[in-house]
């Protein structure tokens with residue numbers, strides 16, 4: 011059994027994907043080919059925002075947005091300690107200080123109630139993460155941000171396709187960044203990402219930053235990066251996109267079935283009523299995780315830990331000086347979380363097998 015079965019997906023999409031790759035090869039337009047612009051148009055429409063800017067990864071999209079906002083040394087950005095490293099890494103890369111605020115115990119997303127107390131005169135932005143495919147509490151977060159004149163950047167690297175009160179992830183904050191890493195809900199065949207915003211001026215700055223701060227060939231007006239989305243990846247994503255809605259529905263079916271199979275015996279992901287998650291991960295909570303995980307492994311069932319160490323306990327952020335007592339929910343979650351196989355092509359039989367072993371192990 012695969013944790014995420016990219017082979018099964020490729021078997022279904024093989025013809026359109028191969029055709030798309032061949033078209034790019036025939037054109038030889040590997041950098042800034044027309045597929046990039048087309049993908050930006052298609053995905054901006056899907057999200058419901060005015061502008062999408064392709065990037066070489068989700069990390070570069072996050073970084074470029076912070077750069078475009080002029081966030082840097084002396085500034086603080088409030089974010090979640092329960093995420094992948096890129097979330098806080100990009101804040102530190104622009105020279106700003108990540109300020110960690112604890113997560114809600116049900117969703118493991120930033121707890122909006124705790125944000126206000128972390129705001130200082132140096133705070134410039136809030137970067138909530140829509141973890142595991144479920145949107146953060148954006149009305150509450152946007153309200154705190156508006157009251158204090160702060161920008162909001164959704165780290166939507168796990169939540170492309172999800173909805174919050176009927177609006178798509180990536181379209182509910184000042185700006186957002188998603189990832190097309192192969193294992194993501196909408197994945198390409200390498201690295202890729204995209205930034206989204208309603209603001210034309212921000213989108214323009216992002217396009218300049220993406221190309222070494224260049225406004226026309228060899229004229230550089232600001233510091234940028236080599237952050238372009240590969241034409242090949244854009245063409246692959248365009249070929250895969252028509253399958254995406256169906257895949258989201260299939261993920262929801264898998265999640266529903268897991269919930270039924272586990273009944274009240276396993277602490278399953280809690281999805282708030284205003285959210286439709288895309289289940290980038292199906293992450294349960296287990297108190298004696300290592301023993302259960304070993305049992306799963308001996309039965310040939312792959313699991314993963316997202317994430318074993320919260321960001322405030324990563325060596326790279328030791329100098330920020332956070333102890334575990336400061337962020338108890340993130341600390342506890344890191345000890346208990348375990349992600350199960352989750353992808354649109356997981357069969358009922360495979361799910362039964364996962365449930366059989368897990369329920370035996372936790373009994």
Ligand SMILES: Cc1ncc(COP(=O)(O)O)c(C=O)c1O
Pocket residue numbers: 067068069070093094096097139165167168188189190191201202203
């Ligand atoms: C929450 C989160 N933020 C940022 C990233 C970075 O995305 P990428 O790997 O495309 O740089 C990822 C994915 O890996 C992620 O899960």
